[in-house]
Amino acid sequence: xxxxxxxxxxxxxxxxxxxxxxxxxxxxxxxxxxxxxxxxxxxxxxxxxxxxxxxxxxxxxxxxxxxxxxxxxxxxxxxxxxxxxxxxxxxxxxxxxxxxxxxxxxxxxxxxxxxxxxxxxxxxxxxxxxxxxxxxxxxxxxxxxxxxxxxxxxxxxxxxxxxxxxxxxxxxxxxxxxxxxxxxxxxxxxxxxxxxxxxxxxxxxxxxxxxxxxxxxxxxxxxxxxxxxxxxxxxxxxxxxxxxxxxxxxxxxxxxxxxxxxxxxxxxxxxxxxxxxxxxxxxxxxxxxxxxxxxxxxxxxxxxxxxxxxxxxxxxxxxxxxxxxxxx
Amino acid sequence: xxxxxxxxxxxxxxxxxxxxxxxxxxxxxxxxxxxxxxxxxxxxxxxxxxxxxxxxxxxxxxxxxxxxxxxxxxxxxxxxxxxxxxxxxxxxxxxxxxxxxxxxxxxxxxxxxxxxxxxxxxxxxxxxxxxxxxxxxxxxxxxxxxxxxxxxxxxxxxxxxxxxxxxxxxxxxxxxxxxxxxxxxxxxxxxxxxxxxxxxxxxxxxxxxxxxxxxxxxxxxxxxxxxxxxxxxxxxxxxxxxxxxxxxxxxxxxxxxxxxxxxxxxxxxxxxxxxxxxxx
Amino acid sequence: xxxxxxxxxxxxxxxxxxxxxxxxxxxxxxxxxxxxxxxxxxxxxxxxxxxxxxxxxxxxxxxxxxxxxxxxxxxxxxxxxxxxxxxxxxxxxxxxxxxxxxxxxxxxxxxxxxxxxxxxxxxxxxxxxxxxxxxxxxxxxxxxxxxxxxxxxxxxxxxxxxxxxxxxxxxxxxxxxxxxxxxxxxxxxxxxxxxxxxxxxxxxxxxxxxxxxxxxxxxxxxxxxxxxxxxxxxxxxxxxxxxxxxxxxxxxxxxxxxxxxxxxxxxxxxxxxxxxxxxxxxxxxxxxxxxxxxxxxxxxxxxxxxxxxxxxxxxxxxxxxxxxxxxxxxxxxxxxx
Numbered sequence: 001x002x003x004x005x006x007x008x009x010x011x012x013x014x015x016x017x018x019x020x021x022x023x024x025x026x027x028x029x030x031x032x033x034x035x036x037x038x039x040x041x042x043x044x045x046x047x048x049x050x051x052x053x054x055x056x057x058x059x060x061x062x063x064x065x066x067x068x069x070x071x072x073x074x075x076x077x078x079x080x081x082x083x084x085x086x087x088x089x090x091x092x093x094x095x096x097x098x099x100x101x102x103x104x105x106x107x108x109x110x111x112x113x114x115x116x117x118x119x120x121x122x123x124x125x126x127x128x129x130x131x132x133x134x135x136x137x138x139x140x141x142x143x144x145x146x147x148x149x150x151x152x153x154x155x156x157x158x159x160x161x162x163x164x165x166x167x168x169x170x171x172x173x174x175x176x177x178x179x180x181x182x183x184x185x186x187x188x189x190x191x192x193x194x195x196x197x198x199x200x201x202x203x204x205x206x207x208x209x210x211x212x213x214x215x216x217x218x219x220x221x222x223x224x225x226x227x228x229x230x231x232x233x234x235x236x237x238x239x240x241x242x243x244x245x246x247x248x249x250x251x252x253x254x255x256x257x258x259x260x261x262x263x264x265x266x267x268x269x270x271x272x273x274x275x276x277x278x279x280x281x282x283x284x285x286x287x288x289x290x291x292x293x294x295x296x297x298x299x300x301x302x303x304x305x306x307x308x309x310x311x312x313x314x315x316x317x318x319x320x321x322x323x324x325x326x327x328x
Numbered sequence: 329x330x331x332x333x334x335x336x337x338x339x340x341x342x343x344x345x346x347x348x349x350x351x352x353x354x355x356x357x358x359x360x361x362x363x364x365x366x367x368x369x370x371x372x373x374x375x376x377x378x379x380x381x382x383x384x385x386x387x388x389x390x391x392x393x394x395x396x397x398x399x400x401x402x403x404x405x406x407x408x409x410x411x412x413x414x415x416x417x418x419x420x421x422x423x424x425x426x427x428x429x430x431x432x433x434x435x436x437x438x439x440x441x442x443x444x445x446x447x448x449x450x451x452x453x454x455x456x457x458x459x460x461x462x463x464x465x466x467x468x469x470x471x472x473x474x475x476x477x478x479x480x481x482x483x484x485x486x487x488x489x490x491x492x493x494x495x496x497x498x499x500x501x502x503x504x505x506x507x508x509x510x511x512x513x514x515x516x517x518x519x520x521x522x523x524x525x526x527x528x529x530x531x532x533x534x535x536x537x538x539x540x541x542x543x544x545x546x547x548x549x550x551x552x553x554x555x556x557x558x559x560x561x562x563x564x565x566x567x568x569x570x571x572x573x574x575x576x577x578x579x580x581x582x583x584x585x586x587x588x589x590x591x592x593x594x595x596x597x598x599x600x601x602x603x604x605x606x607x608x
Numbered sequence: 609x610x611x612x613x614x615x616x617x618x619x620x621x622x623x624x625x626x627x628x629x630x631x632x633x634x635x636x637x638x639x640x641x642x643x644x645x646x647x648x649x650x651x652x653x654x655x656x657x658x659x660x661x662x663x664x665x666x667x668x669x670x671x672x673x674x675x676x677x678x679x680x681x682x683x684x685x686x687x688x689x690x691x692x693x694x695x696x697x698x699x700x701x702x703x704x705x706x707x708x709x710x711x712x713x714x715x716x717x718x719x720x721x722x723x724x725x726x727x728x729x730x731x732x733x734x735x736x737x738x739x740x741x742x743x744x745x746x747x748x749x750x751x752x753x754x755x756x757x758x759x760x761x762x763x764x765x766x767x768x769x770x771x772x773x774x775x776x777x778x779x780x781x782x783x784x785x786x787x788x789x790x791x792x793x794x795x796x797x798x799x800x801x802x803x804x805x806x807x808x809x810x811x812x813x814x815x816x817x818x819x820x821x822x823x824x825x826x827x828x829x830x831x832x833x834x835x836x837x838x839x840x841x842x843x844x845x846x847x848x849x850x851x852x853x854x855x856x857x858x859x860x861x862x863x864x865x866x867x868x869x870x871x872x873x874x875x876x877x878x879x880x881x882x883x884x885x886x887x888x889x890x891x892x893x894x895x896x897x898x899x900x901x902x903x904x905x906x907x908x909x910x911x912x913x914x915x916x917x918x919x920x921x922x923x924x925x926x927x928x929x930x931x932x933x934x935x936x937x938x939x940x941x942x943x944x945x
Contacts, residue, residue: 014442145587147535149542150580162570226724229676231711232741241726263447282543285457297454304447320728320771
């Protein structure tokens with residue numbers, strides 16, 4: 001347990017370091033570019049230096065190692081720097097504003113796709129070569145590999161443009177007053193529908209295939225024969241004997257998927273101009289807002305590492321076979 | 329390879345998948361030669377399909393089919409290159425880790441874990457934003473930068489189990505040399521796995537590549553499927569015009585077809601390499 | 609649980625026995641049709657212990673699964689009947705009714721008791737499941753489980769709270785036996801209950817079976833490939849070969865004067881010292897391929913006493929002494945003289 005925690009902390013540290021040096025050692029060091037850009041624009045070296053310093057919180061003339069230390073120090077205080085795109089706004093507050101939208105849409109999509117995938121996968125696992133299996137397996141195999149920008153593009157075009165049933169962009173309608181009221185919540189769900197479906201359709205295939213194979217392999221185990229020999233009812237066998245065992249391996253995937261969908265939110269949120277982390281990252285990248293980019297990348301990666309850790313820890317709790325044993 | 333044909337013949341879907349992939353390969357190699365004078369231009373924007381323009385025309389009246397065909401070369405070439413890089417790095421790291429063992433193994437596996445943890449798309453986006461990517465080779469390197477982790481892990485575990493097999497131990501006791509053992513005895517046995525995953529790596533490279541073009545993070549040059557999607561959203565606004573359906577759906581359809589072909593063909597390969605599994 | 613079929617549990621009036629007549633089981637695939645049990649007839653007496661012996665693949669496990677009506681697909685019974693007292697033919701009762709009999713009137717214990725329990729559910733909960741499934745009070749069920757576990761020399765409190773992986777193989781097999789007895793079954797089928805265990809646990813399980821027979825009114829079918837195990841514990845022994853019973857009779861008599869050459873071979877293959885149990889495939893040759901039609905006696909190709917007639921004529925089970933039957937031309941001829 002302690003070792004896993006240590007690994008996670010080390011990972012986070014490595015990511016921080018990696019991000020820092022990626023942005024400074026790569027040929028396109030943004031701080032230097034900015035600096036030279038300012039010089040070209042006629043700023044004095046002094047003013048340019050000050051400006052860059054204010055933007056990135058780094059002094060480009062100080063040794064890289066010292067820059068790194070001060071960066072670490074800032075991070076320790078939760079300071080991710082200031083946005084270039086939105087002056088006088090800290091990266092942290094940008095993230096704080098975007099995060100709920102991503103958590104909401106990604107979480108909803110994950111839940112919906114997992115529920116459908118698991119239900120259908122269970123049916124297909126029980127009835128191999130049955131109707132569900134024959135119809136859904138080829139579809140799921142293709143869907144599980146399709147990137148979500150394709151589904152996003154198709155859904156935007158079909159449902160928001162051609163049919164115009166759903167809004168094309170944004171998180172809620174213009175003129176709706178944010179707060180806990182019915183028009184706002186309704187607007188939020190209507191606006192989230194297409195992004196959520198775009199994620200969910202691509203995720204569904206994976207859940208379905210995983211659950212199908214997990215169910216089939218659980219059904220092949222001896223304890224199912226044992227349970228039937230004791231005359232257990234079929235609902236007992238399904239809900240208490242098959243599903244707890246077939247769901248167990250999927251649990252890890254579920255927690256991991258949370259982290260990875262944060263990464264995948266760039267495309268869908270850009271397509272629907274949905275103001276979450278991915279949209280923010282795309283905005284930061286296309287506007288060369290490096291400090292925001294750096295902060296976002298860090299936060300997304302840390303989310304993945306933390307969900308990795310959470311998956312490990314929760315699995316220990318869930319599976320009696322490993323609790324107590326190689327925990328330490 | 330002699331075993332491939334009977335398996336392909338056994339199912340129509342396998343044959344169709346093989347034909348589909350072959351068609352895309354031919355399209356990438358010879359496609360641009362079909363249009364020596366550039367992409368045919370019509371006068372009508374977003375024209376519906378016709379004999380002259382089988383997939384209609386785009387926002388500027390250009391033939392969509394021609395764009396797909398001409399654009400396939402860059403997309404597929406870069407993706408194939410990236411897949412080869414990915415496999416090469418994965419195999420080398422996995423071999424080194426599994427065969428040499430010890431500290432090398434520990435270090436390489438830690439690096440692999442690290443690579444596997446970092447989410448792919450954000451990493452590609454951040455790097456593409458910082459580094460100027462131009463030309464197919466840097467693009468392919470970028471795309472392979474964190475796809476090799478799974479391959480390295482798989483190769484390592486295969487090597488570990490092969491190392492304990494009799495024939496490898498016999499070769500070691502004969503002091504046949506590491507190069508001989510790895511090249512002649514271990515590599516041939518893991519090749520089937522590598523080939524199967526090479527195809528899947530091509531499709532995932534296509535996704536990364538098209539995604540980067542889609543977001544406009546790599547310099548737009550010429551025509552390719554990603555650029556078409558990008559233009560649909562940005563320059564032309566085709567996505568907001570219902571009549572652009574053929575222009576919009578053409579690159580989507582091309583990518584989905586490659587995906588269907590790859591997945592099905594990989595299944596056929598799986599049957600070739602693991603006959604006992606497919607018999608079940 | 610909508611409808612529950614009432615099942616009377618009072619001691620049956622002498623008809624608790626199982627009568628299998630003309631049972632045939634086939635595994636049918638697109639390419640082949642394998643007859644694993646061929647026209648088998650067998651009667652299980654009340655309270656007796658019947659040993660069923662044979663090499664792997666002779667159909668003895670399929671026989672057990674047929675009685676439970678749990679033959680794994682693509683296997684299915686194609687002919688015959690399994691009469692179980694007032695319950696009628698087990699092969700034709702509705703599935704719901706059959707399921708109520710499983711674990712209640714007929715219980716089964718498997719070779720792989722290591723993995724016969726749900727790995728993520730405590731034993732106590734799995735005991736409760738059995739009572740719930742059969743519409744009985746769970747509280748009383750746990751009481752009953754405690755008694756039985758005590759009888760099997762286990763600590764009931766600990767076992768009921770345990771997960772299966774927390775127990776040894778021998779312990780799990782004892783728990784499996786206790787669980788099979790929860791509802792006082794009339795028939796208990798044991799499919800190689802000791803072959804996955806070490807020698808010490810094997811002896812303990814056999815001892816436990818002796819005790820069970822003293823305490824409970826239960827008919828036992830003990831399936832094994834090991835003649836030595838059943839010869840000292842069973843009342844009667846049925847020897848199976850290629851889907852047929854080739855010899856059946858009182859255990860001591862079969863052991864003393866085996867009539868079928870196959871039985872003789874099995875007995876000769878028993879190691880002299882009761883040491884670690886060996887597979888009895890010390891006999892020459894292989895069992896016949898059941899997916900092909902067999903002409904004559906199925907044992908003829910391996911039989912040391914084979915005659916010309918054996919290759920063309922399929923012998924039926926014939927009584928050669930009171931309560932002793934064998935399916936062998938030579939044995940029948942010897943009797944006739």
